[in-house]
Amino acid sequence: MAFAQLHCVESLTQAKENEQTDALIVMGPFDRVEDTELSEAIRAAQQSDQRVGKETLLLLQTDVPGNRLVVAPTGPLNRDYDDVRQIFDAAAKAAKIAQDAGARHPVLMLNAVDTQDERYQQAYLAAYLGFCQALYQPLEAREAHGEDEIEPTKAVTLVGALNADWAMAVExxxxxxxxxxxxxxxxxxxxxxxxxxxxxxxxxxxxxxxxxxxxxxxxxxxxxxxxxxxxxxxxxxxxxxxxxxxxxxxxxxxxxxxxxxxxxxxxxxxxxxxxxxxxxxxxxxxxxxxxxxxxxxxxxxxxxxxxxxxxxxxxxxxxxxxxxxxxxxxxxxxxxxxxxxxxxxxxxxxxxxxxxxxxxxxxxxxxxxxxxxxxxxxxxxxxxxxxxxxxxxxxxxxxxxxxxxxxxxxxxxxxxxxxxxxxxxxxxxxxxxxxxxxxxxxxxxxxxxxxxxxxxxxxxxxxxxxxxxxxxxxxxxxxxxxxxxxxxxxxxxxxxxxxxxxxxxxxxxxxxxx
The missing domain is CATH 3.40.630.10 (Zn peptidases)
Incomplete structure (x- = not known):
C-alpha cells in the first residue's frame, strides 16, 4: 500500500540539498512573502500575471527544486471563520498541478502561517494530508492500472516541525x-x-x-x-x-x-x-x-x-x-x-x-x-x-x-x-x-x-x-x-x-x- 512517504527538514536550503526534489509548493496567504528570494520572484510574477497569489499556479523559477514553483494561496487566515482546512485544500490543489507537471518529489512549505495560533497548530500535518488526499487513487484503479502508473508521486519533503512517522500513520x-x-x-x-x-x-x-x-x-x-x-x-x-x-x-x-x-x-x-x-x-x-x-x-x-x-x-x-x-x-x-x-x-x-x-x-x-x-x-x-x-x-x-x-x-x-x-x-x-x-x-x-x-x-x-x-x-x-x-x-x-x-x-x- 503505497502513498507519498514524508521527509521533514528545518529549512528550504536543506530540502534543496536532496537532488531528487523536483518542485516547490508554497501555501499560505500571499499579501506578504516571508522568504526574501521567493518574495522577489513572486512580486516579479505578479507584475505580469495578476492571478499569482490569488489562484493556484505553476511558475517557472530558477533556484527552486526542478525549477517548478507552485504558488498555492489559502486566502486570509485571520477571519472569524478561517480554519486549517484552507491549508489542506491549498495543498490538495497544488499536489495535482505539481504531479501533472511531472514532479515526483515536491517540497511543501508554508508562507505567512502563524503556527502558534491554535487554529493552525496542525498546519504542517494538514498540508501533508491534503497533498495525499488529492493524489489518492481508488483501489480498483490501482489494481487495474498499477500503483506506480497512476500514483507516481512516491515522496514529499516538508519544511517544518512535524513528526513524519505520526503523519504517515494517520495517512x-x-x-x-x-x-x-x-x-x-x-x-x-x-x-x-x-x-x-x-x-x-x-x-x-x-x-x-x-x-x-x-x-x-x-x-x-x-x-x-x-x-x-x-x-x-x-x-x-x-x-x-x-x-x-x-x-x-x-x-x-x-x-x-x-x-x-x-x-x-x-x-x-x-x-x-x-x-x-x-x-x-x-x-x-x-x-x-x-x-x-x-x-x-x-x-x-x-x-x-x-x-x-x-x-x-x-x-x-x-x-x-x-x-x-x-x-x-x-x-x-x-x-x-x-x-x-x-x-x-x-x-x-x-x-x-x-x-x-x-x-x-x-x-x-x-x-x-x-x-x-x-x-x-x-x-x-x-x-x-x-x-x-x-x-x-x-x-x-x-x-x-x-x-x-x-x-x-x-x-x-x-x-x-x-x-x-x-x-x-x-x-x-x-x-x-x-x-x-x-x-x-x-x-x-x-x-x-x-x-x-x-x-x-x-x-x-x-x-x-x-x-x-x-x-x-x-x-x-x-x-x-x-x-x-x-x-x-x-x-x-x-x-x-x-x-x-x-x-x-x-x-x-x-x-x-x-
Whole structure:
C-alpha cells in the first residue's frame, strides 16, 4: 500500500540539498512573502500575471527544486471563520498541478502561517494530508492500472516541525478508510471486506477475527443477520462480523467502536427508487473509518489504550427472503424491535455489535468510550453539511467526550458538530404495543423527519442495553454516535466523490496525538 512517504527538514536550503526534489509548493496567504528570494520572484510574477497569489499556479523559477514553483494561496487566515482546512485544500490543489507537471518529489512549505495560533497548530500535518488526499487513487484503479502508473508521486519533503512517522500513520489509516469506503460493491462484498482487513493488519499487533457462520450470526447478531437475510443464497454476498483488537502495554482506557459496513444498500423491501440507489456502495463508510482508525493505531502502537472494533459487513439485498417492515426481531440484548423501514438498516446492523461491546465495557476495570460510526441519515447531511455529527449520551456529555472531539476536529482539520439527544428522541423509538420494546424508525425519509439524525442514537442506546448505563446507573458508560453522512465524501457526492476518511484524523488527534 503505497502513498507519498514524508521527509521533514528545518529549512528550504536543506530540502534543496536532496537532488531528487523536483518542485516547490508554497501555501499560505500571499499579501506578504516571508522568504526574501521567493518574495522577489513572486512580486516579479505578479507584475505580469495578476492571478499569482490569488489562484493556484505553476511558475517557472530558477533556484527552486526542478525549477517548478507552485504558488498555492489559502486566502486570509485571520477571519472569524478561517480554519486549517484552507491549508489542506491549498495543498490538495497544488499536489495535482505539481504531479501533472511531472514532479515526483515536491517540497511543501508554508508562507505567512502563524503556527502558534491554535487554529493552525496542525498546519504542517494538514498540508501533508491534503497533498495525499488529492493524489489518492481508488483501489480498483490501482489494481487495474498499477500503483506506480497512476500514483507516481512516491515522496514529499516538508519544511517544518512535524513528526513524519505520526503523519504517515494517520495517512495510512485514512488510506485504508478510503479504500474500504470507496470500492464498488462486488470488489468489497462482505467476504472481501474481511479479507482486505486481514491483509491490512497482517504483521501488526491487531488481532482480526471474522464470524461468517450464518447460524452463529443469527444467534449472536440477530438484527444484522436479518438485514443480510436476502443475501445468504449468494455466497459472495454472505454477511460477516469482523472484530479488530489492539491491546496497549499499559492501558488507561479502552476505546470501542461499532461500524456500519453496509457494502450495498438497495433499501431492501423498502426499495430505493428514482435513482437513489446509486452511490450506496459507500454505505460502508462508517465501518471503513473504524478500520482506518485501527490501522493508525496499529502504526502508532500506543501503550496507553486498548482498541476494540466490531464491524458488520452486510449487504441489504432485495429478494424473496428479505426482512420487511412490521417484523419483530429480538436483538442480542433481548430487546424486541419492530422494523419500521428496511431502508433504516444501518442502525440494525450496528445494534448487536454495540450490545456485545456494552457487555465488555460493563465488565471492564478500565474506563471505556463507546462509539457507533455510520453513514446513517440524510438528515445529518442536510443539517450539518460537510461536518460529522456527534450525538453523545448523558455520561459522555458529562465527561465532555464530544466537546473534546469537537475541539480536536477543529485543530486537526476534521471538523464535527455536536447534536444533543433529547427526551423526544427516546419517546420516538418507544414500542407502540406490548409486542415490541422499540421501533427502529418511522417510514419516511430521515431528511424530512424532525430530529432525523438524533433519534437513531436513542434507538441504539435502547436496543444495545446502554440505557442501563446512563448517568443514573452504578456503571455509566460514555457513548457517542457519529453520523458521517455529510462528511464521508468530498462535496457530498456519494456516487462519484472521493471518500474523505472522516473522522479518522479527529479520532487520531484525540486519542493518539503526538
Amino acid at each position: 495510512a489509516g485514512k488510506r485504508v478508510a478510503r479504500d474500504l469506503a470507496g470500492t464498488e460493491p462486488e470488489r468489497m462484498a462482505p467476504p472481501r471486506f474481511a479479507e482486505y482487513c486481514r491483509q491490512a493488519f497482517a504483521h501488526t499487533p491487531v488481532k482480526v477475527t471474522v464470524i461468517d457462520d450464518y447460524q452463529q450470526l443469527q444467534h449472536e447478531y440477530p438484527l444484522a443477520a436479518a438485514v443480510g437475510r436476502a443475501s445468504i443464497e449468494v455466497e459472495r454476498h454472505r454477511p460477516c462480523v469482523i472484530r479488530l483488537e489492539y491491546k496497549g502495554a499499559n492501558p488507561e482506557r479502552t476505546v470501542m467502536f461499532a461500524g456500519k459496513g453496509i457494502v450495498y444498500d438497495t433499501g431492501g423491501a423498502d426499495l430505493k427508487v428514482g435513482g437513489h440507489m446509486a452511490g450506496m456502495s459507500r454505505d460502508k463508510g462508517g465501518a471503513a473509518a473504524v478500520a482506518g482508525f485501527v490501522k493508525t493505531v496499529a502504526e502508532v502502537q500506543p501503550d496507553n489504550i486498548n482498541v476494540i472494533a466490531e464491524i458488520a459487513a452486510v449487504r441489504n439485498s432485495i429478494g424473496s427472503d428479505a426482512f420487511v417492515a412490521d417484523e419483530i426481531i429480538t436483538g442480542h440484548s433481548g430487546k424486541r424491535v419492530r422494523i419500521g423501514n428496511t431502508d433504516a438498516e444501518g442502525r440494525l446492523a450496528m445494534a448487536d455489535l454495540l450490545s456485545h461491546l456494552r457487555e465488555e465495557a460493563a465488565a471492564s476495570e478500565v474506563p471505556c468510550d463507546l462509539y457507533t460510526v455510520a453513514t446513517l441519515t440524510g438528515h445529518a447531511a442536510l443539517s450539518k453539511g460537510p461536518y460529522s455529527a456527534l450525538v453523545p449520551n448523558g455520561a459522555a456529555r458529562k465527561a465532555q467526550v464530544a466537546q473534546q472531539l469537537f475541539e480536536q476536529g477543529e485543530v486537526f482539520g476534521d471538523p464535527a458538530e455536536i447534536s444533543w439527544s433529547r427526551r423526544e428522541d427516546f419517546d420516538f423509538v418507544k414500542g407502540r404495543t406490548l409486542c415490541d420494546d422499540l421501533l427502529s424508525s418511522n417510514n419516511g425519509p430521515s431528511a424530512t423527519t424532525a430530529r432525523g439524525h438524533q433519534f437513531p442514537m436513542a434507538f441504539l442506546v435502547g436496543v444495545s442495553g446502554l440505557d442501563a448505563h446512563g448517568i443514573d446507573s452504578d456503571k455509566p458508560l460514555n457513548y457517542v454516535h457519529v453520523d458521517i453522512a455529510g462528511s464521508g465524501v468530498e462535496g457530498g457526492d456519494w456516487q462519484h466523490g472521493k471518500p474523505t476518511a472522516a473522522p479518522v484524523t479527529m479520532l487520531a488527534g484525540h486519542y493518539l496525538r503526538k
